[in-house]
Amino acid sequence: MLDMKYLRKNITEVTQKLQNRGVAPENVRTLLTLDQERRETIQIVENLKADRNTTSEKIAYAKRNHEDASQIIAMMQKVSQEIKTLDARQLELNEQVQNLAAHFPNLAANDVPIGPDESSNIEQRVWEPADYQQRPQVLLKTPEWLKAHYDIGEQLGILDFERGAKVSGARFLYYVGDGARLERAIYNFMLDEHRKEGYTEMITPIVVNDSAMFGTGQYPKFQDDAYRVAGLEQTYIPTAEVPLTNYYSGETLPTADLPIKLTALSPSFRKEAGAAGKDTRGLIRLHQFNKVEMVKFTKPEQSYTELESMTANAENILQKLELPYHVIMLSTGDMGFSAAKTYDIEVWMPQQNLYREISSVSNTEDFQARRMHITYRDDDNKLQLVHTLNGSGLAVGRTVAAILENYQNEDGSVTIPQALRPYMGEQDKLVATSHH
Secondary structure (H helix, E strand, C coil): CCCHHHHHHCHHHHHHHHHHCCCCHHHHHHHHHHHHHHHHHHHHHHHHHHHHHHHHHHHHHHHHCCCCCHHHHHHHHHHHHHHHHHHHHHHHHHHHHHHHHHCCCCCCCCCCCCCCCHHHCEEEEEECCCCHHHCHHHHCCCCCCCCCHHHHHHHHCCEEHHHHHHHCCCCCCEECCHHHHHHHHHHHHHHHHHHHCCCEEECCCCEEEHHHHHHHCCCCCCHHHCEECCCCCEEECCCCHHHHHHCCCCCEECHHHCCEEEEEEEEEECCCCCCCCCCCCCCCCCCEEEEEEEEEEECHHHHHHHHHHHHHHHHHHHHHCCCCEEEEECCCCCCCCCCCEEEEEEEEECCCCEEEEEEEEEECCCHHHHHHCCEEECCCCCEEECEEEEEEEEEHHHHHHHHHHHCECCCCCEECCHHHHHHHCCCCEECCCCCC
């Protein structure tokens, strides 16, 4: 949620920044007009209530002195009626202001590239493992035996998309045998790494109420993409960011505890409503997938340093798995609704010959905290909003996909990355096994 006070004081700047994020200037004007009327109505009501109090005293005085107060009483009834009408209007205006403001995205940080879509994103850095140039897919330039992760998974008998579709529908799957072990190894490895970095591990609810979805900015705008619980105002989480960030909603955090760092593995549920025809095969765009999430609560002056360190925490996983990737800064047109600044980490997929997003790390500044009322006390003991950050550390299914493609061998087997072997009983390869 944007700070209305800031908006009123910096109309030109905020209108421009919102326009960079796709909000038409006339919508900003509408909001300001409604807000102006709301504030004027509050002022009028307050004055009328003060008059009414004074008049009540006059009536009481007249009655004590047995004077005729009928005229004053009639006037008073008129004032009371006016107050009632204005109170109703004020509630209506409050709701209109809230509803409109709830659809406005966060303002982008000043160093975020301005542009309509991903074409304006800026690459920050590229990382590849020491032995990468010696790997066959690089040496042989796309060899003909190089396969897509879903073909490898099906040939090894570790990913079953067909039965997933039979039982649940498209974009669901079964992980089988070593596939299930690999997925479990990956998320246990991620959680252990984050714990070393000072994150507290959590297991969260996977169903949240509507106010939690509003708090992180998924509602009201993205309700169509959510799996709702029929007949209840509840939703299956699209990411553990929702229950993790809402953990402290309505609370004042002890200043000495900041920054607070939380991590959780959870399933994530997404309808992918706008993704028809995109990535219909494989692990890239599923309706249900596992993800390890990182969330931080910080003082405002720490949040951008913490954004860099959270990005490094996600990169650390890819480096230890020796998967090539690059980091990009998203433009105003490509950023998520609540974000002020976002880095995407994209892993290299050799068969597709392109980078695919595997993590998104964002600083939302006080945008979510304002919706959730999460505060701390500053040095002057004044209540201030915390800054919240979130990032995937990483999307687990996409990590499986990246390992299958980057570690595949000519004989159809897949080498297991060194870092995961302790989690898989020191097994070093995935080979085809028969499953019935």
